[in-house]
Amino acid sequence: MRLWARTAASVTRIQTIFPEVTTDLATAAQGADLCVLCTPVSAMPALAESLAPHLSANAVVTDAGSTKANLVQTLAHLLPDRFVGSHPMAGSDRSGFDAARADLFEDAITILTPTANTSPRALEAARDLWLAVGSRTVEMSPEAHDAAVARISHLPHAAAAALVNAISPEGSRELLALAGGGYRDSTRIAASPPALWSEIFLENQSAVVAGLDDLTAALNELSGLIRAQDGPGIEAFLAKAKTTREFLR
Amino acid sequence: MRLWARTAASVTRIQTIFPEVTTDLATAAQGADLCVLCTPVSAMPALAESLAPHLSANAVVTDAGSTKANLVQTLAHLLPDRFVGSHPMAGSDRSGFDAARADLFEDAITILTPTANTSPRALEAARDLWLAVGSRTVEMSPEAHDAAVARISHLPHAAAAALVNAISPEGSRELLALAGGGYRDSTRIAASPPALWSEIFLENQSAVVAGLDDLTAALNELSGLIRAQDGPGIEAFLAKAKTTREFLR
Numbered sequence: 001m002r003l004w005a006r007t008a009a010s011v012t013r014i015q016t017i018f019p020e021v022t023t024d025l026a027t028a029a030q031g032a033d034l035c036v037l038c039t040p041v042s043a044m045p046a047l048a049e050s051l052a053p054h055l056s057a058n059a060v061v062t063d064a065g066s067t068k069a070n071l072v073q074t075l076a077h078l079l080p081d082r083f084v085g086s087h088p089m090a091g092s093d094r095s096g097f098d099a100a101r102a103d104l105f106e107d108a109i110t111i112l113t114p115t116a117n118t119s120p121r122a123l124e125a126a127r128d129l130w131l132a133v134g135s136r137t138v139e140m141s142p143e144a145h146d147a148a149v150a151r152i153s154h155l156p157h158a159a160a161a162a163l164v165n166a167i168s169p170e171g172s173r174e175l176l177a178l179a180g181g182g183y184r185d186s187t188r189i190a191a192s193p194p195a196l197w198s199e200i201f202l203e204n205q206s207a208v209v210a211g212l213d214d215l216t217a218a219l220n221e222l223s224g225l226i227r228a229q230d231g232p233g234i235e236a237f238l239a240k241a242k243t244t245r246e247f248l249r
Numbered sequence: 250m251r252l253w254a255r256t257a258a259s260v261t262r263i264q265t266i267f268p269e270v271t272t273d274l275a276t277a278a279q280g281a282d283l284c285v286l287c288t289p290v291s292a293m294p295a296l297a298e299s300l301a302p303h304l305s306a307n308a309v310v311t312d313a314g315s316t317k318a319n320l321v322q323t324l325a326h327l328l329p330d331r332f333v334g335s336h337p338m339a340g341s342d343r344s345g346f347d348a349a350r351a352d353l354f355e356d357a358i359t360i361l362t363p364t365a366n367t368s369p370r371a372l373e374a375a376r377d378l379w380l381a382v383g384s385r386t387v388e389m390s391p392e393a394h395d396a397a398v399a400r401i402s403h404l405p406h407a408a409a410a411a412l413v414n415a416i417s418p419e420g421s422r423e424l425l426a427l428a429g430g431g432y433r434d435s436t437r438i439a440a441s442p443p444a445l446w447s448e449i450f451l452e453n454q455s456a457v458v459a460g461l462d463d464l465t466a467a468l469n470e471l472s473g474l475i476r477a478q479d480g481p482g483i484e485a486f487l488a489k490a491k492t493t494r495e496f497l498r
Contacts, residue, residue, distance in 0.1 A: 089429035109427055138427070151416045152427045156435040161490035162467035163408050166460065167400045168493055176496050178358055178387070178401045180338035182438045186405040189431045190494040194487035201475050201483055211415065212472040216465050218411035223461040226450050234450055238443035241410035244417055245439040247425050 004028035005097075006039075014097050029054040034125050036086075037063040041071050042199055048078045055082070060119075062086040062126040066149065067203040068113045068142035076117060084122040085113035085142060088135060089153065095193050106134035111149075113142040150207030157197055158208065159215060160190040253277035254346075255288075263346050278303040283374050285335075286312040290320050291448055297327045304331070309368075311335040311375040315398065316452040317362045317391035325366060333371040334362035334391060337384060338402065344442050355383035360398075362391040399456030406446055407461060409439040 003021040005011050014021045022028050029035060029051055037044050037051075044063060055061070061083045065071050072085040090108035092099065110130035114123045123139075130137050140148070164187050168175050201208050225233040252270040254260050263270045271277050278284060278300055286293050286300075293312060304310070310332045314320055321334040339357035341348065359379035363372045372388075379386050389397070413436050417424050450457050474482040 089427060092430065108429065111427065148424055148427055152424055152432050153429060155416060156412060156431050158471055159408060159412050159468070160431075160435050161487050162464060162471055163405060164490040164493050165486065166464040166467040167404060173496055175397055175401055176493070178338060178360065178397055179497060180357065180402060181341065182405050182409075183401050184497060185434045185437050186409050187490075187494055188434050190487075190490040192487070192491070194484045194491055197487050198480050198483040202478055202480060205475055205478070209472055209475055212468055212475075215411060215415040216468050216472075218415040219408070219461055219465050219468075222407055222411055223458055223465075226454055226458055226461075229451055229454070231447050231451060234447040235443045237414065238410050238439075238441070238446055241413040241436075241439040242441070242443055244413050244425070245436055247422055248428060248433060 002028045002032070010097060025050050026054040029056075029059070031056055032059055034129060035059060035061045036129070037061065037065070037075075040196055040199055041065040041067055041203055044071060045074050045078065048075050048083075052079060055079075058082075058121075060084070060122045060125040062122070062129070064088055066153070066200045068111075068145045070203065072113055072115065072142040076115065081119050082122055084118050084126045085145075086126050086130065087111045087113070087145060087149065088130060089149075090135070095196070103134070105130065108135040110135045110137045111145050112137055112139045113145050114139060115142065146204050147207050150204050150211050154200060154204055154208050155211035155215060157189050157192060158201065158212060160187050161197075163187055164190040251277045251281070259346060274299050275303040278305075278308070280305055281308055283378060284308060284310045285378070286310065286314070286324075289445055289448055290314040290316055290452055293320060294323050294327065297324050297332075301328060304328075307331075307370075309333070309371040309374040311371070311378070313337055315402070315449045317360075317394045319452065321362055321364065321391040325364065330368050331371055333367050333375045334394075335375050335379065336360045336362070336394060336398065337379060338398075339384070344445065352383070354379065357384040359384045359386045360394050361386055361388045362394050363388060364391065395453050396456050399453050399460050403449060403453055403457050404460035404464060406438050406441060407450065407457065408464060409436050410446075412436055413439040 001020060003014060003018060004025060005014060005021055005023060008023060011021050011023055035051065035055070037047055039047060044065060048061070059082060061079050063075065063086055066087060068085045068087060075083045088105055088108060088110040090104050112123060112126060127137050222237055225237060250269060252263060252267060253274055254263060254270055254272060257272060260270050260272055284300065286296055288296060293314060297310070308331060310328050312324065312335055315336060317334045317336060324332045337354055337357060337359040339353050361372060361375060376386050471483070471486055474486060
């Protein structure tokens, strides 16, 4: 296995733990059966274009990007007959090599997004990789992926950031000093990298905006019930959420 | 130490671990220096009224309720010169004796809510209790408490429930199967007891409604930025949340 990193500083840092790392794409790609693109989605097309001439005849390429519809179309064109999209649903609010964990993918789910044109060989190689690092896999179209992750991943990130900004618009330390586990858990992902998430929200714009509309509607429904002092109505709203959430226990 | 429980079934369950438990208030209160009311807020006035005749001359009473302004006024009247309000900011989405943990209050913060009429003796006894079980304490008025917890505790609970209901209105198991740590963390408290939280939202109605208004405004701001494809604006919104959230690291 070899790693490619964009900057010499990253290479120096990574080398203290893993020696096979380079800033040179040709060196990194040489003889590889499988390449995984792990940059922000916006950087992937240029990276794929630079990578293409250095790939072995049978090399397969996949990625770890958070949005798929636009990206898969672009990369399938740049890497014909050897690309399939992947999205491992794992990670945290931290980024960079220092956030790496050996068990990151254990019990996680990875979404593979083959299309009618995807080579079965590419799909199989990518699936084998994600299974080998401990995740389960599901397959869906790039468009179905984007609609699903808008709900299950992008909307919670947007909500966490809005919640933090609504609670303490001046970043009141007095108020934050009172925070218990509820605040901590429900806002943890508000500490995620802003540039990465701005890009994800724009890449998946219409589905994220639709999700935000639904969330605002749900909040208005709850607020209306509280204003009306409708105890049974509030309880039914909360019981519905509890029942849904408990599917995950 | 003695425990009081409302039902014989609870007493039977608790006795397997802690023998000094009874459904009889007089027995539970006899000779006690300090009594802590740990029921839903709506049950406390009747409980305090039943408890009052059984208290020793110097006994102090405090509580663990989530709202304070109305409650402290009522209980201070029923238990003159011996009551002070407390709110330990600890717990989880679980309830009942089986959710008990020896380290529940460690590193938690407990808010004490004395008023101009609170006996210094009562305040000191309650403060000593919460410090002894491992929490830190802060003091504020019952009204300031309710405004603060509406933001730092009640609003996150309302948001988590709305987020779950918005994401999967039909409780779609297919979608929930994709949930990663972000969804799990930001919605964990949506599994909290509906009856308890309905009561809290009603008890603290105006502050919770104001918080929901601010949250809706923040979501509309973010949605507007995404619709306008304003990358720097989205990034600034997320960066503000990240900075605030990182105070808690």
